[in-house]
Each structure stands twice: as C-alpha cells, then as structure tokens.
Amino acid sequence: MAFLRNNWYRFTIVAFVAMGYWTLFWGGSLDTIQKLLLASFMTLPLHQFEEYQFPGGGPVVINRYFCHAEGNWRHHPGNWNSTMVVNLSAYVFCILALAFPQLMWLGMATMLFSLYQVLGHGIQMNRAMRTWYNPGMATAIALFQPISIAYMMVAADSGLMDGWGWLFAVLAFLAIALISVVIPVQSLNDEDSPYDVPEWQVEQHEKVKAHTSLGHAE
Numbered sequence: 001m002a003f004l005r006n007n008w009y010r011f012t013i014v015a016f017v018a019m020g021y022w023t024l025f026w027g028g029s030l031d032t033i034q035k036l037l038l039a040s041f042m043t044l045p046l047h048q049f050e051e052y053q054f055p056g057g058g059p060v061v062i063n064r065y066f067c068h069a070e071g072n073w074r075h076h077p078g079n080w081n082s083t084m085v086v087n088l089s090a091y092v093f094c095i096l097a098l099a100f101p102q103l104m105w106l107g108m109a110t111m112l113f114s115l116y117q118v119l120g121h122g123i124q125m126n127r128a129m130r131t132w133y134n135p136g137m138a139t140a141i142a143l144f145q146p147i148s149i150a151y152m153m154v155a156a157d158s159g160l161m162d163g164w165g166w167l168f169a170v171l172a173f174l175a176i177a178l179i180s181v182v183i184p185v186q187s188l189n190d191e192d193s194p195y196d197v198p199e200w201q202v203e204q205h206e207k208v209k210a211h212t213s214l215g216h217a218e
Contacts, residue, residue, distance in 0.1 A: 057205030
C-alpha cells in the first residue's frame with residue numbers, strides 16, 4: 001500500500017500511453033459517444049499527472065486555498081492517503097461509463113464532474129491563489145472542457161437525453177462527488193495523520209505560485 005500511495009501518480013502517464021495504444025489499434029469501431037467517453041477517460045491520467053507530478057503541488061492548492069485549511073494543512077482536510085483514494089476511485093466511474101455507453105446519464109454525470117474541474121481550476125483556485133495558473137488547469141480547460149461540451153452537444157442533437165436522463169445525470173454526478181471525494185476525504189481527515197502532503201509537493205507549489213502570481217494571496 002505504501003508503494004501505491006507514494007507512486008500512483010507517476011504511473012498516470014503509463015495509463016495514458018496504454019490507452020493511446022489501445023485506441024490506435026482497436027478503437028476504430030467506437031461510435032462518437034464512445035470516442036468522447038474514451039477521450040475524457042484518457043484526459044484523467046494527464047490531469048492527475050499535471051496536478052501531482054509536473055508541475056505538481058496540487059494537494060497544497062486544494063488544502064490551503066480551495067478548502068481554506070488553517071494550521072496543520074499538510075495533514076487535513078486532504079492528506080496523502082485520501083489523495084490516493086480520491087484519485088484512483090475516479091477511474092471506476094470513467095470505466096463504468098465507457099463500459100455502458102448506452103447509459104447516457106452515467107456518461108453525462110462524468111462530463112459534469114469534468115466541467116466541475118474546469119470551474120474549480122479555471123476560476124475558484126486561481127481566484128483564491130491570485131494566480132493565472134494552478135496545477136491541473138491546463139488539462140481541465142484544454143481537454144475536459146471541449147470534450148464535455150462535445151458530449152453534451154452530441155447527446156442533445158441525437159435526442160438521447162430526455163428530462164429524466166438529465167435528472168439522473170445530475171443525481172449521479174452528486175453521487176460520484178460524494179462517493180469519490182467527500183466520503184474518502186472526510187473519513188480519512190485527521191490533523192494528526194502520518195500521511196502528510198510531501199515536502200516536495202509544497203516546493204513545487206511555491207515554484208508554480210512564484211511564476212504565476214498576480215498579487216498577494218490571502
């Protein structure tokens with residue numbers, strides 16, 4: 001478990017390459033909906049790589065600025081253990097959406113979750129940090145955003161989503177957020193957790209902030 005906790009984010013680029021090879025050789029028969037779901041799935045490891053490896057520093061941003069943690073913020077509300085659980089659990093829902101593309105509400109729920117990443121990284125985190133960039137923002141805006149919008153347009157044009165479908169999508173989005181983020185973070189929240197955010201993540205955060213700052217962060 002210790003190896004996985006300390007190295008999972010380094011293998012995200014491997015996951016992306018593996019999915020890329022699969023798409024190259026076996027993805028030709030996918031329809032538009034499946035291709036968009038796969039594209040969103042392939043963006044996930046790239047997004048995590050940006051947050052935690054290059055440039056990294058994502059957990060510092062989340063604890064200090066997004067959650068406004070004070071005091072021992074390297075241990076809570078998120079710590080290095082809950083970070084692993086949250087990020088790896090996201091793969092489960094992407095895989096389910098890709099495995100059952102006919103469940104449009106499920107696919108739409110993952111797209112809504114992606115758009116929430118755009119809101120968080122593109123507006124909320126930058127505003128809190130007083131920066132023009134934060135780790136995860138590039139992939140959220142350049143990839144998650146257009147893929148999610150394209151999925152919504154295809155769903156609307158094809159008539160595959162009715163009112164009930166949108167309702168289920170919103171409810172599923174809230175369930176995904178609860179299961180993959182809220183519950184793991186809250187259940188593992190411990191100011192005395194031994195799984196504190198590594199010092200090098202703090203160092204990477206400071207480098208990013210120094211190069212992207214628009215002023216003094218509160």
